[in-house]
Amino acid sequence: MTKLEAVIQPSKLDSVKEALLAIGIDGLTVLEVRGHGRQKGHTEFYRGREYSVDLLPKIKLEIVLRDETVDDVVKAILGASQTGKIGDGKIFLSRIDEAIRIRNEERGADAL
Numbered sequence: 001m002t003k004l005e006a007v008i009q010p011s012k013l014d015s016v017k018e019a020l021l022a023i024g025i026d027g028l029t030v031l032e033v034r035g036h037g038r039q040k041g042h043t044e045f046y047r048g049r050e051y052s053v054d055l056l057p058k059i060k061l062e063i064v065l066r067d068e069t070v071d072d073v074v075k076a077i078l079g080a081s082q083t084g085k086i087g088d089g090k091i092f093l094s095r096i097d098e099a100i101r102i103r104n105e106e107r108g109a110d111a112l
């Protein structure tokens with residue numbers, strides 16, 4: 001199993017959700033987050049510590065997937081969220097060892 005984490009522009013959430021629905025993705029988690037990429041701009045020093053002052057609101061999606069669906073999901077997210085401008089966001093993929101459906105203790109990809 002693979003965990004896909006995608007940080008996207010909040011304005012793209014609806015189109016990304018539609019694109020995921022269209023390819024049959026059921027379970028996902030959506031978080032409201034703040035972040036910055038490499039254009040982080042200015043930082044400020046306050047009492048000797050450096051603080052970022054420009055954390056922008058972003059949406060983060062977390063989806064745990066069967067490995068064979070990852071390519072399609074990445075394509076769907078790219079297609080629905082890419083504008084070509086800075087700040088479009090990022091997709092991260094990592095391995096997931098186990099999943100457990102709490103209701104009936106199903107495990108592995110069957111629990112997704």
Ligand SMILES: Nc1ncnc2c1ncn2[C@@H]1O[C@H](COP(=O)(O)OP(=O)(O)OP(=O)(O)O)[C@@H](O)[C@H]1O
Pocket residue numbers: 007034035036037038039056058085086087088089090
């Ligand atoms: N290396 C990273 N680790 C964790 N989160 C990140 C990382 N890079 C970007 N993000 C998250 O993604 C959001 C959007 O990043 P962004 O698209 O601006 O990346 P970038 O590297 O600056 O690329 P671009 O040049 O296209 O803007 C950030 O606000 C942050 O929440």
Ligand SMILES: [Mg+2]
Pocket residue numbers: 036037038039086087088
């Ligand atoms: Mg950026």
